[in-house]
Amino acid sequence: MLKKIAIGSILIFFMTPCLQDTYGRVYIDIDSPSLPKFPIAITDFYCPVDREGHSIWFPDQLGKFLKLTGYFQIIDKKAFLDTGTGGIRFADWTAIGAESLVKGAVRNEGNILSSDFHLFDVTQGKSLVFKRYTGTARDKRAMVMRFASEIMLALTGEAGVFDTRIAFAGKKGKNSEIFTINFDGTDLTRLTNYRALSILPHWSPDGRRISFTSYKRGNPDLFVIEARGGPDHLLSNESGLNLCGPWSSDGRSLLVTLSRDGNEELYVFNQLNGKKYRLTNDASIDVSPCWSPDGTKVAFVSNRSGSPQIYVMDANGYNVKRITYEGNYNTSPRWSPKGDKIVFEGMRGGNFQILTMNPEGGQLTQLTGSGRNDSPSWSPDGRYIAFVSTTGGKSRLCIMNSNGSNFRIIHSGMDKYMYPNWSPHLNF
Amino acid sequence: MRKRSLLFIFFALILSFSLAFSVGCAKKAAVKEGEEKQLSPEKKAEAEQAAKEQAVKEAEKKDAEAAAAIAGFDYIYFDFDKYNVKPEARETLKKLANYLNANPAAGVRVEGNADERGTAEYNLALGERRAQSAAKYLMGLGIAKKRISTISYGEERPVDPGHTEEAWAKNRNAHFVLTGK
Structure with a gap:
């Protein structure tokens, strides 16, 4: 992590003016309900002296990043008609179904590695984005990631989530530790080594x-730790539960669940003055709070009606309203970054599945259907959901697109994955 | 300009190579020194290890004795998503209260547990409730509040790791552990 951030700052960028005219048109409408995959061709990169296999590695890695988004179909190289090194024959690309084309070049000069990436709209026969990155061989993954973000920005209007990580609790035997991992499943990092139960990780809004x-x-x-590792700091050790919830957008407060008064209640914990402002006052279980993105409301779980259901109240604790009525076990609400949806897990057909609804409880949509799926967390752009999927007794950390498509496994092999929490943009 | 930066890289490389080399030498020297002086620290480590093992054994023995003292009335069980003390648990709690009355130096930690079927965070709250309702019942039987502590492990400390109705029934419990003897 540390390295990557340092690398980001030493990359040198050259932008060409042709960038401007790409922003007018959205090629891939992410919000469209049935989205065909966008066909893109990536040629081998031009690399005159290629001892490290860069000509193959760069297009392969770019293809992997784009595939992860769930929005692209990478056209098989075997189908390519235009294999020349001269000018681009756009008709040869549209003939094989491509809508976009990426060409590139890599140059090695001593320790310096520089790479060119060029994105074309082949149906209109024009250049969309050109970028040149300069660094060392260690920066090559970051270069490809940067251009994948450029492609997302040019074609969808948003840069994607390549610079994000997912925190989670990974269980081994009786204990669990806090981990973070890249959105593409690389660079697993363990933050704690306490040999105790450590759970409920939540990123601060600045990702630090x-x-x-x-x-x-x-x-x-309740503890807090630097996201890159280091010593932890104790924040709250009231008797009973000190359950960690999300941070406020200004980074000052945390939503927490405390049982110091004999039953679980929700509090806003101000980290600056240490004060805890109580939001709920009910003899039943109140747990799992989250703020709406504008901070005016709080969704949470309560069993005040006899079974665990999702409720919404004003951020000061007034105007409590139940919003789930279907099913007798609905938990783990998380408000979408745009504020239009709440994702949660509900018992459906004897197992937990992930569903979304609007903040009034309407437009109920079930996103998963097989095995057990729980603990959803939105990506910062709201296009993906990280969650835990369990089938055949095996637990896996997974992501899917926010409409339930493109299920993919990010990590597996631990005894149990718990509480995934998607980071904000980390700009690495 | 370019020549100068290449030159710089070249010297940086030489410097890092020589550094790596000297560190390697230092390591070797350190190992040798260690070999010569190994007798006393090894014995010391052995003694420390033995003392540690002894302490662990004693703690385990103490725990086992404490567990044996209340064996048969150290668990009560709950229904799914419920935390009320069931009629069949009352007899167990009475036995435990009798033991605590007869052993006024003993305290009890009530550990609340849930089965895996619920969701993890909600189960932490549920386990806390189970521990607290058991604690309240003991207080009702005359055990002082200060002798009782509670903790919830949610679904994370199953007695039975299975995924059957039978396993789940065992895992929805309040577990009593003697403390402060």
């Missing part, structure tokens, strides 16, 4: 810190 709950001192207490 992660708060969580840990039993490392016996009681489930």
Whole structure:
């Protein structure tokens, strides 16, 4: 992580003016309900002296990044008609179904590695984006990631989530540690090594810190740690539960669940003055709070009606309204970044599945259907959902597009994955 | 300009190579020194290890004795998504209260647990409720509040790791552990 951020800052960028005219048109409308995959061709990169296999590695890695978004179909190289090195014959690309084309070149001069990426609209026969990145061989992954973001920006209007990570609790035996991992499943990093139960990681809005709950001192207490690792700091150790919830957008406060008064209640915990402002006052279980993106409302889980259901209240604790009525077990609400949806898990047909609804409880849509799927978390652009999927007793950390399509496994092999929490943009 | 930067890279490379080389040498020297002095620290480590093992054994023995003292009335069970003390649990709680009355130096930690079928965070709350309703029942039987502590492990400490109705029934419990003897 640390390295990557440093690399980002030493990359040198050259922008060409042709960038401007790409922003007018959205090639891929992400919000369209049935989205055909956008066909894109990526040629081998031109690399005169290619000892490291860059000519193949660059297009392959770019293809992998684009595939992960779930929006692209990478056209098989075997279908290519235009294999010449001269001018581009656009008709040869439209003939094989391509709508976009990426060509590139890599140059090695001593320690310096520079790469050119060029995105074309082949139906209109014009250049959309050209970028040149200069660094060392260690920066090549970051270069490809940057251009994948450029392609997303040019074709969808938003840069995507290549610079994000997912935090989660990974269980081994009786204990769990806090981990983070890149959105594409690379660079797994363990943040804690307490040999205790550590759970409920939540990123700060600037992506620098992660708060969580840990039993490392016996009681489930609240801690915060630098997202790149380091010593932790104790935030709250009230008797009973100190369950970590999301941060406020200004980074000052945390939503927490405390049971210090004999039953679980929700509080806003101000980290600056240490004060805890109580939001709920009910003899039943109140747990799993989250803010609406504008901070005016809080969704949470309560069993005040007899079973766990999702409720919404004003951010000061007034005007509590139940919003789920279908099914007798609905938990883990998370408000979408745009504010138009709440994702949650509900018992459906004897197992937990992930569903979305609008903040009034309408437009219920079930996104998953087989096995057990729980603990949803939105990507910062709201286009993806990270979650835990369990089939045949095997737990896996997964992501899918926010309409339920393009299920893919990010990590597997731990005894149990819990509480995935998607980072904000980290700009690496 | 370019020549100068290439020159710089060249020197940086030489410098890093020589650094790596000297670090390697230092390591070798350190290992040798360690070999010569190994007798006393090894014995010390052995003694420390033995003391540690002894302490762990003693703690385990103490735990086992404490567990044996209340064996048969150290668990009560709950229905799915419920935390009310069931009629059949009352007898168990009475036995435990009798033991605590007869052993006024003993305290009890009530550990609340849930089965895996619920969701993890909600189950932490549910486990807390189970621990607290058991604690309240004990207080009702005359055990002082200060002798009782509660903690919830949610679904993370199953007694039975299975995925059957039978396993789940065992995992929805409040577990009593003697403390402060």
